[in-house]
Structures are given as structure tokens and as C-alpha cells.
Amino acid sequence: MKQLATNEAKLKRIVQIRTELTSLEQELFDSFKSEGGELDFAPPAIRICQEIVCEHFHLPLIAMTSPIRTAAFSRARQIAMTICTELTKYTLTEIGDAFNRDHGTVIHAQTAIKNWCSTDEMFREQFKNLKKVTSQRYADKLNK
Numbered sequence: 202m203k204q205l206a207t208n209e210a211k212l213k214r215i216v217q218i219r220t221e222l223t224s225l226e227q228e229l230f231d232s233f234k235s236e237g238g239e240l241d242f243a244p245p246a247i248r249i250c251q252e253i254v255c256e257h258f259h260l261p262l263i264a265m266t267s268p269i270r271t272a273a274f275s276r277a278r279q280i281a282m283t284i285c286t287e288l289t290k291y292t293l294t295e296i297g298d299a300f301n302r303d304h305g306t307v308i309h310a311q312t313a314i315k316n317w318c319s320t321d322e323m324f325r326e327q328f329k330n331l332k333k334v335t336s337q338r339y340a341d342k343l344n345k
Contacts, residue, residue, distance in 0.1 A: 243299040246289045249342065250335045251299075254281040257331055266301040278302075279310035284332050286311055288339070 243251060243265075251265040254277050258264075264274045265281060278300055285296045286307065293304035300306070318325040 244291070244295075245342070246339055247285050247291065247296065247299040249339050250281050250284050250288070253335050253338060254284070254331060266299075268301070279313050280328060280331060282307050282310040283314040283328075284335050287332065288336055 251262060254260075255262050255264055258273065258277045260273060260277055264277055267274060282296055282300055282302075285291060285299070286293065289296070291299075293307045297304045297307045314328065318328055
């Protein structure tokens with residue numbers, strides 16, 4: 202019973218920290234936007250991938266192009282970049298541009314995702330499902 206109370210307290214603290222980080226991220230985004238930061242570079246296929254990853258992780262779309270480097274934003278960006286390299290014919294440079302990054306960052310994202318997939322079965326399944334949903338949504342958009 203004591204362990205349950207301890208776990209509940211830890212979970213409450215995690216939620217509180219996440220809420221504080223979201224507020225900080227929004228402040229940083231507002232600052233970035235007010236300084237003239239570009240927000241929408243992505244071609245439709247890449248935009249769909251960005252939207253799906255953001256929906257899955259409950260992040261604002263700006264997370265994909267923002268200079269913010271929190272773990273939540275970075276991992277989501279890496280996942281989206283890797284899905285784009287696997288499902289689209291865009292070059293690494295074009296994908297990087299759509300995320301406001303360079304091609305080297307896209308290569309790093311691919312390596313990181315490959316490593317996580319090889320060591321974490323749950324992550325591998327999550328990545329596979331996101332890739333499937335992205336592919337289906339893009340096909341649906343093309344058929345409209």
C-alpha cells in the first residue's frame with residue numbers, strides 16, 4: 202500500500218513537471234515566432250507525417266520545426282524524420298529543411314531510431330504503427 206502511494210506521488214510530480222515544461226515550451230515558441238521564425242516549410246507528405254507524430258505524442262505542430270530541444274520534442278522530431286526518409290522520396294536535405302534542420306540531423310535521427318528499435322520492443326511497435334498510420338493517411342489524401 203505504501204508503494205502505491207509513493208508511485209502515485211511520483212506520477213503526480215511527473216504530470217506537474219510535464220505541465221510546467223509545456224508552459225515553458227509555449228513561451229519559447231511564442232518568442233521564436235515573434236522574432237520572425239519560419240514555421241511552415243513542409244511539403245504535404247512530410248506535413249502529414251509531422252501531424253500524425255504530433256497527434257500521437259500530444260505535441261503542438263510547432264514541435265517539428267521549433268528550436269526547442271526538450272526530450273519530448275526531439276524524440277518526436279526524430280521519429281517523424283525517420284518515417285519521412287522511409288516513406289517519401291525526398292532527399293535528406295529536403296526532409297531536414299522541412300524540420301528546420303540540416304541533413305546531418307536527419308542522419309542522426311535515423312541512427313537513433315534504428316538503435317531504439319533494436320533495443321526496445323515497445324518502441325519498435327509504436328514506430329511501426331506510426332509509420333503505418335502515416336502511410337494510410339497519405340494514401341487516403343491522394344485518393345480524395
